[in-house]
Amino acid sequence: MRKSFLAENPSVLWFLACLGLFTLGVTLLAEATGAGVISTSFVKTLGKVLCLCLVAIAMDVVWGYCGILSLGHFAFFGIGGYAVGMWLMYARTETIVTQNLAERTIPATATEINDAIATQIFGVVGSSEFPLIWAFSHSLFLQLLLVVLVPGLLALIFGWLAFRSRVTGVYLSILTQAMTLALALYLFQNDSGLRGNNGLSGLQNIPGFEAVPQSMISMAFFWASALALALGYVLFARVLSGKMGSVIRAIRDDEARVRFLGYHVESYKLFVFTLTAIIAGIAGALYYPQAGIINPAEIAPIASIYLAVWVAIGGRGRLYGAVIGTAFVSLLSSWFTGGGAPNVNLGFYTIQWTEWWLVLLGFSFVAVTLFFPGGIGMIFDRLKKDAL
């Protein structure tokens, strides 16, 4: 079955080969494992881009294939990040606190240790007690479970309510946007239990691996991200192949007709929405330890809109298009905003790319939507057509 699936979808093999070569190349050039041409911070950037590519293919499945323009998938991404971040912060603070208290002559009680950890983490928001949602933060396993469960359940409930009422098109987009906004605003509050606008920080320090240099840790996360992207790609390609893919695309094109064929359209949408939300959560859980910090601004509606822009520029309805668009735009973005691009002096005005990059991005989005609906991925379609 698997073999025939890959044989029927040569583009999946091509993608895996390219991703493998890229991973190998970075490994050979990185500081920790190779020639040292690529700095640790750039390895982290590349690893983060891979996670963004993973959430982008999820977005492509839900939007490009199933026709649901969700402007909330970055919220699921952020939730995944928060879930893993809670354990990272708890475990690291626990290590520090236990070390400090060990110097005392009278050994600290469990309650004292717990209070000290809570004060350390929640001091910035004026609290010294663990909120209820941190109940599982001591356990890596449980928090990893939450990475999958919370986005999955949220998507399931939200999707069930929305799809059941047959909310579609732009109204659904607005609803998902509202969900994201509500979540971000909630997290901004100091008493949300997740440190308000401070967010969670120090996530790059992995408890238990203090002795391992960051260059090596960043490599490990890079590999994990590449593996996750590969698995996610194969998973989605499998879901989209054959009859399931046929029905999903049919729902995008004419959902009323699909209903009259006897398919319960809402179940399919719910399946796609929930599955992609879970993958988005996993991508977020891999992203934020590489970013080192997560705060509510990450979940702001604009992030989910970026996601749609990446997929559109890459070419929606093609998994590789989403990957190309995301890698291209996000790397270009860090080049422009990081001061990599030379400013253009027009004599009367200097174009500073750190500010004008967004304008450029906006124009490219409009141009792609109007003139190249297939995005960058269209180039590959042309090549494929020529080859036949």
Next chain:
Amino acid sequence: MSTLLELSGVSVSFDGFKAINNLAFQIGEPEMRAIIGPNGAGKTTFMDIITGKTKPDEGRVLWGEKSINLIGKSESMIAREGIGRKFQKPTVFEDQTVRENLAMALKNPRGPFEVLFYRKSAEGAARIEALAEEINLTEQLTRKAGELSHGQKQWLEIGMLLAQDPRLLLVDEPAAGMTPAEREKTTEILVEAAKSRAVVVVEHDMEFVRRLNCKVTVLHEGSVLAEGSIDHVTQDPEVIDVYLGR
């Protein structure tokens, strides 16, 4: 011939306008039935009610041996009960091949997980080949549905309907925009289908209806005006008055 579908006392109004007014209708299995009527007679609403798209204000829609009430059931549930519908404008999935279109319609479990783990079977493939032959699209199986001619799209949609293996087919203006040769083929397909199922054809074209050679129901202002053979209804003074005379 036993009764397959029975509507009684069905009424529905949109913003005060009575689209269907105390309608009674029966069809057996197998049977071919043509429905004619002027614009606004309620033909499309009639189909919408049976297929679950529109919920009537009152009345009953009973289906099958067990007389299940169809009102309140979802479109997909009604479709799975065995009612297939063909729209006036051909609606096929243009982005997908003829084979994919037919495969989607093929009678199989419809749940997301069953579809996800669905495996292509030789039986299914044979069924698709047979259907393609029946609707004259064997050569076009691997082409995208969007590339087909208007008439071929109509056939594909009829083919998808047959693939569902429904007990009742609702066909809205199948001959619209077809060449005479295509019409003849369409008539053949429908007559063949009506040998084993109930087929309801809504049509404007009297010539086409005459060729179907079946019982005709005339709708007017949301209720049945006359019923009988084509010759019977065309000679009915009331029918001539509201419909044919214009």
